[in-house]
Amino acid sequence: MEHPDYNSPLALKAFLDENGMAMQKKFGQNFLVNADARKKIIDCLDIDENSSVWEVGPGLGSMTDEILGRGAKLTAFEIDHGFARLVRQFFEIYSEKGKFELVEGDVLKTWKKYSDEHGAADRFFGNLPYNVAATIIADTINEGVRFEKAVVTIQKEVAQRMTAKEGSENYSSFSVLCQWAYNIKNIVDLAGGNFWPVPNVASRAVLMTKREDFPRCQNxxxxxxxxxxxxxxxxxxxxxxxxxxxxxxxxxxxxxxxxxxxxxxxxxxxxxxxxxxxxxxxxxx
The missing domain is CATH 1.10.8.100 (rRNA adenine dimethylase, C-terminal domain)
Incomplete structure (x- = not known):
């Protein structure tokens, strides 16, 4: 199946219309339509043919395509049945090669079972739905799962909480949890116009690198x-x-x-x- 033009909101909308689909706000769906930004973000993931990656929310597969094109083995978690159906068709050739697997359902309910059965990947990626971003990051840390590198595009407010220092209004238990488990670096800020549909909030891509001195406590x-x-x-x-x-x-x-x-x-x-x-x-x- 031919992929839509990932850089064109008009083409994406037409593709969805042709397939009887629509973006669902409840899932926080927004596609990154800036090709340069997509490349820059995946570059930070630092992947090759020996890498294993989890991707949350592939949508129509613009980032999936970029990751698989670099030779990595990818497991994608997708809650939207329509997107899951299309992504399976788009990347069928990679599935046949054992390079791509799709886990359908709510990632907050499926990732732990998948991890227990197959082990975690060494890389994590997601243009994370704004309503689950902090939850999935915190859940993996709380369950003792840390990735060598994780790159997430999230609501800027969530990113600010991740890097906040003591004494600031954004500092919280989430800030401490993230900084305990990872070294965190901002990659790029993304205004709403980089996405379709255009979100009401600004976004930020963040690189999380596993801390080598973890856990630095007895218990x-x-x-x-x-x-x-x-x-x-x-x-x-x-x-x-x-x-x-x-x-x-x-x-x-x-x-x-x-x-x-x-x-x-x-x-x-x-x-x-x-x-x-x-x-x-x-x-x-």
Whole structure:
């Protein structure tokens, strides 16, 4: 089956009309119609014929085509049945060569089972639906799955949260989680006109490179649990947020050992301080 012109909104719309399909807002579907941007983004993924890649939300396959053209083995996760049907036809020759597989369904519900059965890829890519971007990034980290490199195009606001530093309004448990697991670098900002349909928000492509010094704490599960607890009520102090987790005596001992005042708030603590607090708490419980 012949691919549509991935750079032309008119051609994409005509192709969808001919196949009785339409973009579904509930899935956060937007196609990147800037060829130069697509190439630049995939260049950062640093792939060759020995690479394995997961792609979330291939749509009509513009990025899929770019990835497979570089020889990588690709598994794509697609929730839209219509797109899944077309993508299977577009890349049938790669499927026959064992280079392409499609997993249909909601990636938030399918990725873990697929990973357990087949193992994770060494690369991750997605023009991620804005409504699931933070969730899929956090879920993989929480489940202990980290990729050698991940390149995601996401809502700029989500990207800012990923790289936010302590004391800033965008700093959250998500910021800490991302920076704990990866070194994060901005690739390019993309205005709405780079996409079709044009989204109401600006986007940013981000490169995430696996940290070699991970996890830098004695008990990663406790660290993640503590992180969720500390940021559960942003207006509360660190001490008050920790009480349900460790009780008054152990909370005070852990804070003292880590050199942290109980009166500060979680958003004022750096990643290093949070890791110290986790280790102090781990030695007490």
């Amino acid at each position: 990663p599960k406790l660290f993640m649990k503590m992180l969720r607890q500390l940021f559960s009520s942003r207006r509360k102090t660190v001490r008050n947020n920790m009480l349900p987790l460790a009780g008054g005596e152990k909370t005070d001992q852990a804070l003292e050992k880590a050199g942290i005042k109980g009166s500060v708030r979680a958003e004022d603590l750096s990643l290093d301080s949070l890791l110290k607090l986790s280790d102090a708490l781990n030695e007490l419980i």
